[in-house]
Amino acid sequence: MTTAHETYSISDLASEFDITTRTIRFYEDRGMLSPLRDGQKRIYSPADRTTLKLILRGKRIGLSLEESFEIIQLYHQSPDSRKQLNKVLQAIEKQKEIITEKKSAIQSMEKELQEVEGKIRSALNELDKTP
Amino acid sequence: MTTAHETYSISDLASEFDITTRTIRFYEDRGMLSPLRDGQKRIYSPADRTTLKLILRGKRIGLSLEESFEIIQLYHQSPDSRKQLNKVLQAIEKQKEIITEKKSAIQSMEKELQEVEGKIRSALNELDKTP
């Protein structure tokens, strides 16, 4: 079974994720992407694409690039020693806490939005009763 | 039944939420807080405190101050006309979509973190088998 070995140009990724090429180069500057080169041109692998996806997903839930990068490094790394493995486990626990905190913030917000919605809807119902 | 009518100084709120007074004044500058005054001093009500809490919660899930403010205005407003009520309903739907999007981003991230954790744990188990 061979892998497709797909590649992407910088504008491929830019248009797919609706960002500018400047943004992608900026992430590279920050050490978060290291695409291959065809002469001068950057060639992105599926792994690069995944990295980019993770960065953008992190942003959407309020992670800084630095924080997203920490998580990404957890993926792209295969530690061997017990010591290394345990370090990674600790890092994962830390990230899970952060995520848990965000989850609860979102849940509160969702709950309150629904409360407000309920009030609005009953106000509308009142208006319907006695027009 | 009387309400306690509690008040807070700026540093009360700053220390409670672990932010600086500068931050609180900045939010006021942006029109998100409008505390009463005792002479020069700012006096914050429980409603102000709630507003601040909502701002900070918004931040934690990646909302800009502007976006948080939109949500806050949904709370602190009591519209009367059917037209107004429907507008608010639309705004709520919009916010719920945003929140839903963030929820799914968080869930993906949580899921993947647990996958990585699983791999690490089984790698540790392997090491335990043949030491």
Add this chain to the structure above:
DNA sequence: ATTGACCTTTACGTTAACGTAAACTAGTAT
């Protein structure tokens, strides 16, 4: 009356995360 704790306004400085423009290159199309 002076120290200290807290408050105020005003204003320039900083960081993250890009935006924007200039000047250049390399391949493709007419």
Add this chain to the structure above:
DNA sequence: ATACTAGTTTACGTTAACGTAAAGGTCAAT
């Protein structure tokens, strides 16, 4: 040959969200 399209580097500019003084007011306590 020329023009177009997509890419490149370099570098100054911008916005959001505060940080960090500076200079001063107010009130209680020593």
